[in-house]
């Protein structure tokens with residue numbers, strides 16, 4: 001006989017949502033302990049800045065709550081498997097949509113893809129999966145009624161049901177019924193809200209939920225995670241991507257994925273034509289900007305703002321020296337830090353804030369951006385002597 005019984009190694013890969021969670025493992029250990037001791041709150045709020053992994057933490061908590069193994073989360077029981085594949089019948093999700101007549105369940109397919117591919121995503125990345133505009137993003141009354149109906153039922157497979165509400169910032173004022181339910185859910189229900197911006201939350205949410213705040217991701221941890229996703233990259237490239245992502249894991253991953261970051265090229269074109277006040281080129285740039293969809297326009301403008309904060313960091317030598325030679329984003333930020341004054345950067349930033357507001361109000365994009373590019377030209381050309 002070739003193999004004895006003991007020679008056959010069954011290699012079952014244990015899968016946890018927490019594997020991708022960065023910088024929060026100590027915190028998660030504590031939470032898992034309270035779950036095992038049946039002391040986890042029925043209504044909780046996970047709060048962290050965008051791209052910090054709040055959704056992953058909520059999924060890790062759900063996996064521990066629903067696990068049927070001895071050592072929760074075991075990673076290999078049927079419940080763990082189903083949570084991992086996002087198909088557990090007792091794990092429910094609510095998230096913003098832009099059609100008040102639809103329910104989230106109708107969009108679970110897109111939701112699963114988004115979570116698997118971009119677990120650190122923000123609202124605009126989510127809406128790119130819906131092929132829509134996040135301007136009217138909302139968690140609607142239709143969705144709320146649907147959730148209340150589902151949660152009032154007994155769980156299908158587990159002793160408990162878990163509802164993860166992603167971005168409760170988008171709960172409208174008419175969500176009172178839901179909040180009442182949240183305050184005193186049935187014994188089998190755990191509600192986990194996952195938020196990014198405390199100021200936009202309804203006061204009842206903050207006063208009633210037990211709040212768990214995530215720490216910012218530490219650079220060392222971020223680099224390890226990025227390295228596990230892109231093993232062939234040099235350490236200094238990973239550092240640059242992390243810095244360019246401005247502490248947001250999703251943005252750092254996007255920088256690494258877009259080798260020739262189109263944003264940098266677009267920005268370079270804008271600056272060149274604005275510096276020289278070349279009206280033809282500026283018009284061409286505006287045309288190109290106007291051809292993007294609303295989310296892309298918003299993303300690009302926000303990306304410039306993050307980029308400008310990088311330029312400031314370069315200006316005051318706050319970035320670590322390594323890595324600059326490789327990353328196009330940092331390289332360009334470094335170059336601009338020598339030619340832009342702080343005042344110019346501030347004025348440009350203001351200009352973008354205004355543009356973002358106009359975009360929200362459905363302004364005429366071409367008109368608005370023509371104005372934007374002319375003002376930018378004035379800003380760039382005015383302060384030249386100050387360098």
Ligand SMILES: [Zn+2]
Pocket residue numbers: 067068069072073074075076077078079080081
């Ligand atoms: Zn398990």
